Amino acid sequence: PARLWSDIGQTDLIKRLEEVAKDAALMRGVLMRTKDRPNSPEVVSYAPFSLFPSPVPRTLFHQALEVQTHFNRLVDRISQNPVFLEEALASTIKVDDFTAKLFEVYRAVRQEPQTLPVVLGLNRSDYMLDQSAGGKASLKQIEINTIAASFGGLSSRTPDVHRHVLRVANRVKESQQILDNNPAAGLARGLAKAWELYGSERAVVMFLVEDVQRNIYDQRYVENELDIPVIRRQFEDVWRGGSLDHDKRLFVDGQEVAIVYFRNGYMPQNYKSEKSWEARLMIERSRAVKCPDISTHLAGTKKVQQELARPGVLERFFPDEPETVAQIRATFAGLYTLDMGEDGDRTVAMALSNPDQYVLKPQREGGGNNIYGEEICRVLESMKNSTERTAYILMDKVQPRPGHNYLLRPDAPLRLCTCLSELGVFGAYVRKGAEMVMNECVGHLLRTKSSEHADGGVAAGVAVLDNPLLV
Secondary structure (H helix, E strand, C coil), X not given: CCCCCCCCCCHHHHHHHHHHHHHHHHHCCCEEECCCCCCCCCCEEECCEECCCEEECHHHHHHHHHHHHHHHHHHHHHHCCHHHHHHHHCCHHHHCHHHHHHHHHHHHHHCCCCCCCEEEEEEEEEEEEEECCCCCEEEEEEEEECCCCCCCCHHHCHHHHHHXXXXXXXXXXXXXXCCCCCHHHHHHXXXXXXXXXXXXXXXXXXXXXXXXXXXXXXXXXHHHCCCCCEEEECHHHHHHHEEECCCCCEEECCEEEEEEEECCCCCHHHCXXXXXXXXXXXXXXXXXXXXXXXHHHHHCXXXXXXXHCCCCHHHHHCCCCHHHHHHHHCCECCEECCCCCHHHHHHHHHHHHCHHHEEEEECCCCCCCCEECHHHHHHHHHHCCCHHHHHEEEEECCCCCCEEEEEECCCCCCCEEEEEEEEEEEEXXXXXXXXXXXXXXXXXXXXXXXXXXXCCCCCCCCCEEECEEEC
């Protein structure tokens, strides 16, 4: 499969396909704003993407889709379990300022009387295909993104681009095998359901966005699937123009807000000042549906991921569902605690003796934060006897089998490169009180990066959008 496109090797054909592909991406709206003018709709370019789709084993692809509704329920159950969240994050919040600030918001909100809430979760679970020594590939979860999970919009537009490129390359059979995919519609269905349950005709959906909006079109696709008024605001706007009425309804610039859809707020630098934190707290205290609410945000932390991999923990959340537990656990890579004590000391020793087999992960989202190889030794040596280490978790490094593709991005030379792919699966769920009213897998995302890049996503400028070709 890695040699799928090797016979399309003639340079002149590849050059022609490159131009055809870039035009197709622009014509089908696979767009981003430019680095130089990130907030201007006057200049756009195509979002980085691969010239050809990448092979993905059919059974593993379907395994990822099938486990998604279980992950939706798991995240939702974690978010309703304060005892577990307190236990899991106790050591982390002592050393990680950002997680501690989020936890402060969580505690403040928990002190107030809780109404019967409507909960909306839009998440994305990311996997790589691990090629173990035995040669059989297996699906391994890298992380689950419970806040601001992106590319559901743009990935709804990429299938047609690859279909067109393959038709022009005279690969008609393969072009017909590219899967339909429309996460934007599914994410919007979740938003619409939650809006309806909120129950106010005149209330709007607020996309909470960052100040640099290069990836705005990804959000616009979700927005355009909604028949509900949408406003776009930043934390500072909410601080300035937001208020709660006596029923804790949230108003921003005079409009009642039914849903706050966070497309920002997942990194420390998203909170530019104390005002941002005050705005976050106001939103969390309000009756508006938060996507995600603060407890669901915390449920997506790396530390929680590592705790879930401990023996017996999944059983706490699914006491009578051994099959569910088995399905979820099958996707876990090895995850190890760095808490102070014997277990953590063992983890440190293990990592120092074999650094290339592991990834050291801080409690951060957004790509570009992980630590690999020799650098693991440097970082761990410097803090191995200090509580600082508890801000990280250690994870087995997934070893995927590389493929070959051309990665198209503005101003990059065209060359065949060795690549790794990551499969994302979008989940959407809505709960009212104790009842799940929607729980679905709503689509997928394939991102591919050159194998020399250890870390980082499309928005971080390393990976490109791709499509799976099932083999």
